[in-house]
Amino acid sequence: MSAARSVATRLLYRDGIYPRAPRFSASTPLPSVERAKAAAGHAAVAHSFKPEQHKVIGIGSGSTIIPVVEAFGALPPSVLQDKLFIPTGMQSSQLIRKFKLRLGSLDDLERWPRPIDIAFDGADDVDANLEVIKGGGACHLREKVIMHASRHNIIVADARKNSEILGVGLWNQGVPVEVVPYALDYVLNSLARLEPSSHKLSERHTATLRMGGFAKAGPVLTDNGNFVLDVVFPSSECLAASCRVRY
Ligand SMILES: O=C[C@H](O)[C@H](O)[C@H](O)COP(=O)(O)O
Numbered sequence: 001m002s003a004a005r006s007v008a009t010r011l012l013y014r015d016g017i018y019p020r021a022p023r024f025s026a027s028t029p030l031p032s033v034e035r036a037k038a039a040a041g042h043a044a045v046a047h048s049f050k051p052e053q054h055k056v057i058g059i060g061s062g063s064t065i066i067p068v069v070e071a072f073g074a075l076p077p078s079v080l081q082d083k084l085f086i087p088t089g090m091q092s093s094q095l096i097r098k099f100k101l102r103l104g105s106l107d108d109l110e111r112w113p114r115p116i117d118i119a120f121d122g123a124d125d126v127d128a129n130l131e132v133i134k135g136g137g138a139c140h141l142r143e144k145v146i147m148h149a150s151r152h153n154i155i156v157a158d159a160r161k162n163s164e165i166l167g168v169g170l171w172n173q174g175v176p177v178e179v180v181p182y183a184l185d186y187v188l189n190s191l192a193r194l195e196p197s198s199h200k201l202s203e204r205h206t207a208t209l210r211m212g213g214f215a216k217a218g219p220v221l222t223d224n225g226n227f228v229l230d231v232v233f234p235s236s237e238c239l240a241a242s243c244r245v246r247y
Contacts, residue, residue, distance in 0.1 A: 036158035041067025044120060044156040051079045053117060056109060058146040059085050059092040060121025061139035064156050066095060068120045073099030084108065086116055088142040089223040106149065119150035123157050125171035130155070133166055135176030138210065138222045167233065174208070174232035178222055184209075191231060205233040 030038065045068055049057075059069060069092075072085070084104035087093040096103045109115035121143055123132040132155055134140040147153045163169040179187045191207045210220045210228040219227050 033158065033160070036160075037064045038067040038070075040064065040156050040158050042071045044068055044154050045071035048118065048120075048152070048154045051075075051083075054152075055082055056084050056086060056104070056116050058088065058116045058119025058121070058150050058153075059096060060088050060119065060143050060146070061091050062122035062137045064122035064158065065092065065120065068156055069095045069099050069101070072101055086119075086146060088121070088146050089139045091137070091139070106145070109149075114149060114151045116146060116150035118152040118154065119146050120154045120156060121147065123155045123161060125163050125166050125169065126155065126157050126161050127163050127166050131166060133171055133175055135178070135228065136171070136173075138176065138178070138220050138228045140176055141178045141222065141224060141226070172232070174206075174230040176210070177207070177229045177231055178224070179227045179229055181225075181227055184227060187229065191229070205231055207231045 041064055049072075057072070059065060069085075072080070072083075080101065083102060085096045085101045086104050086106060086109070087096055093103060106115070121134070123134055124136040125133040134143055160170050163171070167174065177187070177191070188207055191205070194205065207229045208231075210230055212218060212220050222228060
């Protein structure tokens with residue numbers, strides 16, 4: 001068993017909360033990135049989830065969220081019986097169902113504000129200030145709604161996503177921006193007029209409409225029926241400035 005997996009397993013068994021083994025087989029070696037994601041996902045639940053306090057749980061999207069939901073699925077029925085899981089999109093709804101957790105929606109929640117107790121999600125890039133880029137899987141709009149509605153947010157990421165400067169390391173395809181089709185030209189024009197934050201910067205950013213590739217002819221459509229623009233900034237300074245622009 002790898003060190004990462006044994007740490008995750010130890011954490012899962014912490015306090016006797018996890019009587020059953022998580023559902024991956026030790027005999028099937030996982031590629032190292034997948035192992036890191038599994039370790040991060042399982043450790044996030046073991047460290048952050050407090051069964052007595054957290055009854056309503058937000059579930060984000062992407063590949064790293066899978067071991068998070070898997071870790072919840074390994075909890076005993078007595079812990080899960082009063083828990084409700086709120087998805088951020090189609091993928092997380094399917095995951096919640098797959099691991100036989102109770103699926104809810106924002107509409108079911110009455111407490112106001114912040115009706116979700118804790119939300120777990122992945123990220124594409126994370127810096128030392130815990131600023132993140134999200135939306136590589138085109139799910140970021142609902143993810144932001146769920147994060148806003150949640151009292152605590154846990155971002156789960158493997159070490160590759162730990163960046164000194166956002167957007168220039170492993171994740172260099174820009175800041176995803178979800179756009180209502182009706183406003184596509186308007187948003188493209190607005191982005192084109194964003195000024196670089198420093199006079200030293202002459203290059204401008206580029207906004208590319210994300211295409212479906214082999215999976216879909218034409219542009220990607222989000223769970224909300226919207227387009228996604230990937231906006232690449234020419235320098236870290238400009239990227240940081242763009243992150244401060246709130247639409
Ligand atoms: O739109 C997708 C989400 O923001 C994901 O949380 C993000 O892209 C990270 O995904 P993954 O865990 O697959 O790297």
